[in-house]
Amino acid sequence: MLSGPIGNETVRAGVTQTSVTEMTAGPDYDKDGGDAGTVVVTRTKTVTKRPNLYRVLLLNDDYTPMEFVIHVVESFFQKNREEATRIMLHVHHHGVGECGIYTYEVAETKVTQVMDFARRHQHPLQCVMEKK
Known part of the structure; x- marks a missing residue:
């Protein structure tokens, strides 16, 4: 058997x-x-299994205007003016701020879009992603 x-x-x-x-x-x-x-x-x-999530972060620098950062957060992360201003101030005071949490592919796309947009407008703004 x-x-x-x-x-x-x-x-x-x-x-x-x-x-x-x-x-x-x-x-x-x-x-x-x-x-x-x-x-x-x-x-x-x-x-x-749930996909891994990634935080999309903006890094502070001494050259990118605050209004530009607010515009980026509103445009690429669908935040209203108040939320975008809060995120910008957090980046300004703490050196880094979270714009959103996404799956890998979405986070990677947003980082690329923000970096390309900043370069086209000649700003040194840095956008990165990190695993949550």
Whole structure:
């Protein structure tokens, strides 16, 4: 008699999929010579894992005008004037300020957009991302 699970696990884009195949064998052969007592059961369990999140941060410098920073926060992070001003003042007083928390791809895109926009307008504003 054979008995026991055979496992297989696949991880793809935050989704873990586990397949377990159980094989149980009864009497070795039936009267026609076939494998009479074997049963194969496959169970698949899908577990979805939340994606990692990243903080998008602006870094203070001595040259970028406060109004420009407010404009960046309003434009790229969809903050109203009051929230953008609060973030800008936090950056100004503490050296760094959080503009939002996003998945990796979104955070990376926002950092690139802000950096490109700042360079086009000849400002040294720095935008970075860090894992939360």
